[in-house]
Amino acid sequence: MNNIRVLVPATTANMGPGFDCLGMALGLYNEVHMALSPGRLSIDVEGEGAADIEKDDKNIVWQAARRVFQEIGQANPGLSIKLINKIPTARGLGSSAAAIVGGLVAANRLTGDTLSRDRLLALATELEGHPDNVAPALLGGAVVSVMAEGKVHYLKINPPEELTAVVAVPDFPLSTQAARAVLPAQVSLRDAVYNLSRTALLVGALCAKRLDLLYIASQDALHQPYRTPLIPGLNQVIQAANGAGALSVTLSGAGPTVIALTDGKSKGIADAMQKAFEQAGVSCRISVLKPAVEGTKIL
Template sequence: MKNTVSVSVPATTANMGPGFDCLGMALGLYNEIHMSLSPGRISIEVEGEGADDIERDERNIVWRAAQRLFQEIGRENPGLSITLVNRIPTARGLGSSAAAIVGGLVAANRLTGETLSREKILALATELEGHPDNVAPALLGGMVISVVAEGVVHYLKITPPKELKVVVAIPDFKLSTHAAREVLPKEVRLQDAIFNLSRTALLVGALCEKRLDLLSVASQDALHQPYRAPLVPGLTKVIEAANQAGALSVTLSGAGPTVIALTDGHNEGIAEAMHNSFREAGVTCRVKALQPAVDGTQIL
């Protein structure tokens, strides 16, 4: 067993519009997890995002992920010292919980001599998160299509076009995934299912073939964004403003409230439009220009 390990985990955006619970992409914004053996004790320090409210005991997600890995390989938790350096905002739709889960699993796996395969790490991460759309790109990088069938996570990684860039507008309020799921209907209309199926297929094809001109239509959604819009003040106007400023597509990032615009690199006007629209709705926000992250979780 190693005595200490450090890992870097990217933020992620899920759904990408129509790909509800099955599409996600890694983003160039990273949390670091520093984990070392600390026999008989638990020590957790948090720096950066979430430092005021992230648990520092057995409820901590990174600790729980490491504990799950030790359980899987048949070892007792040896006691850990964990330092989290967080840059991914929490409860904003940028995969902070997925980063914690994946980072905890990968770090613990490294500490114990790389006992589990990447596929097994993904399976455990999906078990802990409940769905693979964020944990898969956090682990693997790039854009990932993921499906759970009979308990097995099947996935396909796609490398996003090099010219594809990202602008995220991050409101200064939290929105839990649970609350965002509570507003969704239990059943959907056939025409809405067809709407999303066709656009999800077009979105994957457009990114594979570098047809960025198709992203505007391909990112449309009828299954979740219309129902979540009331939870994010100004969402409709933010999307309209970013589109008018030249964005290729504009959607909620995951469950929100972050709004993500895919661009061809001309970001300044888009960022300003998103920021101003949120401000007009009475919402302060941070705007970041990012790139898709080709690589997933890395050992530092």
């Protein structure tokens, strides 16, 4: 194959209490085109982040592709890469995970699909640092993932068909580093039990398709309370979405994006979220997305 085209979905991690272990793919995609280009590296970027994304050997897609060549013991042949991005950058929707997974999958196909899906997931986790975004980006659906004994252990769950996400993306970025810097080094036993019980209930609710349990199951004590001061109007947006009938409302990943899960009724919730952000002086974009069950697709 000379020219590979890959679609990689956005992801929402944590989903409330599932800090660094739970994520879900969403139907918003970055597109990676990759072809051999002997002796040189060429990178072109369109769409989200086009002005800011590196177009040299610091580019994340290129670094992921290079990791595939290293893994299979093949010399870097040079690549032509074109990125068409629809996932907002630095907003908590897994843009870096999509870049990593897209680079790995495209390079793997370009070199004859030598690496298994599980090995690609291991490499993606190595590059990203944790599997909560890269696992659903690669596999699709909602994914519970655990790093143990040097391996990613995971369980994919196909979300209920009626599940819909109303996504409010503020117009300011928030780096994962900044969002992690406000978290405490230690938490209380009470907060640990609070999140453990809700994470277990959330996974069970998704498996049993019990959407009525999402409100309680999505509550969090480990990261959202500490990140709230970084996002103007967050509490008001959550209250407004809940008041408009959302099943659950959480930060997406580290934020600042806020995601409301619904059973398909989205208009009133979207309007309520946008109005609440506006009252806090924040403009935002609203998208209504379905979970992406397939994950990364080679076209």
